[in-house]
Amino acid sequence: MMRMLKSLLILMMVNEVLSQNKRANKVNLKVPARNRKLLQPKVEEDPVGVKEGLNGTVSSLAHPLVAPRVSTTSVPQHNIKYPEDMKLHFLKNTMATCNDGTLAGYYLRESKGNKRWILFLEGGWCCYSKETCDVRYKSAKRLMSSSEWPTTRRGAGILSARQDENPHWWNLNVVFVPYCSSDLWSGNVSKSQNGYAFLGSVIIQEVIRDLVPKGIKQAKVVILAGSSAGGAGVLMNIDSVASLMEELTADTAQVRGLVDSGWFIGPKNTKQPDCSDATMCAVTDAIKKGLKLWNGVLPEKCKEQYNRGDEWQCFYGPKLYKTMKSPIFLVQWLYDEEQLRMENIQPEFRSMTANQWNNIENIGRELKKSLRDVPAVFAPACFSHTLITKSNWLEFQVKGVSLPRALHCWEKSLQDNRSSRTGIRGCPYHLIDNCQWPHCNPTCPALHDHVSGQAMNILQLVLQLGMENQKKGLEPKGDLSQLMAMLRNGG
Numbered sequence: 001m002m003r004m005l006k007s008l009l010i011l012m013m014v015n016e017v018l019s020q021n022k023r024a025n026k027v028n029l030k031v032p033a034r035n036r037k038l039l040q041p042k043v044e045e046d047p048v049g050v051k052e053g054l055n056g057t058v059s060s061l062a063h064p065l066v067a068p069r070v071s072t073t074s075v076p077q078h079n080i081k082y083p084e085d086m087k088l089h090f091l092k093n094t095m096a097t098c099n100d101g102t103l104a105g106y107y108l109r110e111s112k113g114n115k116r117w118i119l120f121l122e123g124g125w126c127c128y129s130k131e132t133c134d135v136r137y138k139s140a141k142r143l144m145s146s147s148e149w150p151t152t153r154r155g156a157g158i159l160s161a162r163q164d165e166n167p168h169w170w171n172l173n174v175v176f177v178p179y180c181s182s183d184l185w186s187g188n189v190s191k192s193q194n195g196y197a198f199l200g201s202v203i204i205q206e207v208i209r210d211l212v213p214k215g216i217k218q219a220k221v222v223i224l225a226g227s228s229a230g231g232a233g234v235l236m237n238i239d240s241v242a243s244l245m246e247e248l249t250a251d252t253a254q255v256r257g258l259v260d261s262g263w264f265i266g267p268k269n270t271k272q273p274d275c276s277d278a279t280m281c282a283v284t285d286a287i288k289k290g291l292k293l294w295n296g297v298l299p300e301k302c303k304e305q306y307n308r309g310d311e312w313q314c315f316y317g318p319k320l321y322k323t324m325k326s327p328i329f330l331v332q333w334l335y336d337e338e339q340l341r342m343e344n345i346q347p348e349f350r351s352m353t354a355n356q357w358n359n360i361e362n363i364g365r366e367l368k369k370s371l372r373d374v375p376a377v378f379a380p381a382c383f384s385h386t387l388i389t390k391s392n393w394l395e396f397q398v399k400g401v402s403l404p405r406a407l408h409c410w411e412k413s414l415q416d417n418r419s420s421r422t423g424i425r426g427c428p429y430h431l432i433d434n435c436q437w438p439h440c441n442p443t444c445p446a447l448h449d450h451v452s453g454q455a456m457n458i459l460q461l462v463l464q465l466g467m468e469n470q471k472k473g474l475e476p477k478g479d480l481s482q483l484m485a486m487l488r489n490g491g
Contacts, residue, residue, distance in 0.1 A: 084109065084161030085152040086176050089210065096206040098180035099133065099144035099196040104203045107153045107176040108214065109161060115220040116172045119207065120159055122179035123228030123262075123386070128290035130194035136182060144180055144196070157389040158225065158258075165391055168408045172223075173215065177207055184287075184315070185226075185233025187294035198294035204237050208244055219245070219253045221411075227386040228338065231262020235317055238326045239299055256414065257328035258407075260388040261336055263317035265363075265370050283342045287312045299323060318370045329376040329410050329429070331403065334364045335438050337385040349447060349456040360438055371432055376410045378403050381433035382444035397443045398431040406431055 086107035096104050124143045127133035137144050159174050160166040179200075181187050187198025208216065216222065224241050226234040234257045242255035266284070290296065291312055301323035302314040313319045317330075340346075345359060364381065371377050380398050387393055387403065394402055409427035416424070433441050439458045447456040 085154055086159075086174060088149060088151050088153075090146070091203070091206050092210055093206045095190065096199055096202050097190070097197050098146050099182050099198065100137070100147075101197060102146040102180075104180055104199070104206070105146055105149070105178070106207045106210070107178070108211075109155070109174045110214065111171050111173045112215075114171055114173055115215075115218055116169075116223075117175065117211075117216055117219050117221070118158070118169060118172050118223040118225055118258075119175040119177060119204075120389075121177050121185055121204070121224070121226030121230035121233045123226065123230040124179045124182075125229055126184050126286070126290055127182045127196075128286045128293055133182065133194060133196050142178070142180070144182055146178070146180055149178060155389075156391040157387075157393040159389055160391070165394070166404075167394075168404055168411075173219075175207065175211065177203065179230065183290065183294040183296065184229050184236070186236055186291070186296040186298065188297045189295040192293055192295075194293070200233065200294075201237060201240070201297040204233070204241065205244060208241065208248070212248060216245075216253075217248050219249065222253050222255045223258055224255065225258035225260070225388065226262060227260040227389060228262055231259040232264070232315065232317075233262070234259050234328070235262060235320050235324070236298060236314070238328065239324060240297075242326045254414065255326055257326055258331070258388065259317075259328055260331040261333065261338070261386045263330050263332045263367075263370070264315070264336075264339055264342065265318060265366055266313070266316050284312070287315050291315075321374065327376070327414060328374075329407060330371065330374055330378070331387050332367065332371065332377065332379045333384045333387070334367050334379050334381045334433060335360060335383045336367070337383060339363060339367065340383075357438075364438060368432055374430075376406075376413075376429045377432060378406050378429075379432040380441045380444060381435055381438060382441055383439050383447060384445050395443060396441075396445075398433050398441070399428070401428055401431055 086109040088105055088107055090103040090105040094103060098104050124140070127136045127144075133144070142148055153176055155161065155174055155176065156165070158166060158169060159176060161170055161174075163170045179185075181198055181200035181203060182196075183198040183200040185200035185204060187200045188202060190197050190199065192198060222241070222245055224234050224238050226232075238255070238257040245253045245255050291298070298311055298314045299320065302320050303311045305319075305323065306313055321328075340360060340363060343359065343363060345356060345363075368379065371379055378398055380396055382396075387396065394404060396403060398406075405427075406429045409424060410429040412427060413424060413429065435441055439447060447458060448454065
């Protein structure tokens with residue numbers, strides 16, 4: 001019986017892969033031959049030498065005090081100068097500081113004569129009390145201080161200067177803004193009661209002002225991008241950046257946002273631990289505490305929707321998006337690992353139960369539903385977190401379309417003043433996976449069990465859950481039920 005089930009499930013997955021590959025091949029016929037080789041796998045790099053996330057370099061959302069995980073294969077080689085390196089500049093306004101009072105700054109790679117700019121906000125969760133900030137300072141000092149920043153950074157993915165890695169935006173003026181304010185890019189207080197400054201919203205404005213003599217005043221396009229907490233920062237700051245650019249350029253620059261893994265929906269589980277134990281502080285409680293500590297600046301139009309004390313809801317993408325004016329492109333995994341952690345779900349695949357699987361499916365459905373009315377979106381049905389600064393970002397596809405191509409189509413639609421989410425014929429940019437279960441997209445990144453670190457095959461997981469329910473005499477809900485029914489009926 002087990003062999004028959006496994007064979008049938010493998011056959012289903014093969015059929016799914018073949019059908020998506022056919023769509024991919026159809027699209028690739030329109031891609032120049034020199035770019036087709038870009039889909040070959042590359043070793044993953046991190047543009048700043050440390051893994052990013054909403055939890056970012058510090059922890060998972062459920063445990064925001066754990067020390068960062070450093071990638072030993074991607075630490076920049078600072079003793080060698082590369083033409084594609086970004087160079088560190090400190091802000092001229094000495095009042096715009098990191099948490100510990102050291103000067104904030106940015107990394108810049110100029111492209112002389114190019115009037116297109118991308119400003120990237122780094123991720124890395126936040127701190128929201130003296131205790132969490134003190135531990136953050138000890139475990140991840142570079143997220144609160146500029147004292148140990150290297151003089152250069154290497155960009156990867158959408159920040160890469162290599163045309164084979166970044167086919168459409170490789171020659172833009174690139175600005176990488178390190179995250180050292182710990183406030184989800186919203187703070188506006190030079191010194192709080194706990195002795196730290198929180199000036200994330202001020203730093204963004206001052207970076208743009210510093211770039212005026214470097215040419216941003218002549219910009220035609222300015223893209224404010226960010227991953228995880230940086231993506232949330234884009235949502236909260238994009239309209240104020242557009243207003244500043246209008247002031248500086250007399251409305252000649254088009255300002256748009258690129259949000260990677262920063263679109264969070266409010267947690268459904270309201271019975272999460274409170275903040276009495278800082279390591280288990282529920283995300284909503286952390287945001288509430290943080291916004292008070294940081295004197296957080298939230299978009300006025302969003303705040304107007306809520307009573308005093310409820311403005312924290314503007315942190316969540318669907319609530320904020322309704323009031324935004326600037327165009328944005330969302331990159332969002334449907335089973336974002338940080339969104340799952342917000343629901344206290346740790347995707348430990350070796351020990352996953354059918355009930356956990358069903359909860360994961362429900363979150364994926366909610367995320368998908370929240371994206372329906374967003375015109376520009378790339379949402380693979382995968383377990384992962386962040387995408388655009390990974391060197392293998394070209395590999396992932398939704399409905400046979402890669403992310404770089406979708407971004408190119410979106411930009412083309414903005415140039416043509418089109419607003420339809422269907423986009424230009426043959427050039428789509430509203431791409432949400434509709435395959436039937438978590439991690440069903442054949443281009444999804446490899447799964448690894450969080451406990452053992454071992455590679456995990458989604459086939460093994462589905463079979464394991466199916467067998468578990470058969471032993472208990474239970475029927476799994478949702479898509480898993482459909483899968484098992486298909487298996488029983490011969491596919």
